[in-house]
Amino acid sequence: MERYDIIRGPLVTEKTTLQKELNNQVTFKVDKRANRVEIKDAVEKNFNTKVKQVRTVQVKGKAKQRGRIIGKRKDWKKAIITLMPGQRIDFFEGV
Template sequence: MIEYDILRGPVVTEKTTLQKELLNQVTFKVAKDANRVEIKNAVEKAFNAQVKQVRTVQVKGKTRQRGRIIGKKKDWKKAVVTLMPGQRIDFFEGV
């Protein structure tokens, strides 16, 4: 798999912003079949940053209801990547 097939995009929330500032961790939405080693290699290749640790979580899609119609959002996989001290990944620099 190519690194852009593995990394689907960043997860930007209040919690992930705090993790980035305090713990030097970045959160990504990743392919469901990607493992920790593939995710680590993809982040190092795409952002030119050294990775210390990768944690993955299978996120269950939420059930949504609109009137009588009930639907479900897709399940997805989240990876929390801890970077080595002194390393940074900036998504929205200069915005």
């Protein structure tokens, strides 16, 4: 797996914004097959930062219903990255 394929995109919610400001943590949606070491290497190389810790969560897809049709969203993996003190990753610079 290439390092660009591992990270799918940032998760930007109220909770992740607070984590970023208070704990210097950023949250990404990542490939389900990636492990913590691969995620750490991908973040360090793609964003040119130092990573202190990586925590991962397997998120189960929700069951959704539209009329009589019942479906399910895909399962996905979330990675919470704790950066070293003094390191930052800015997604929306100047906004």
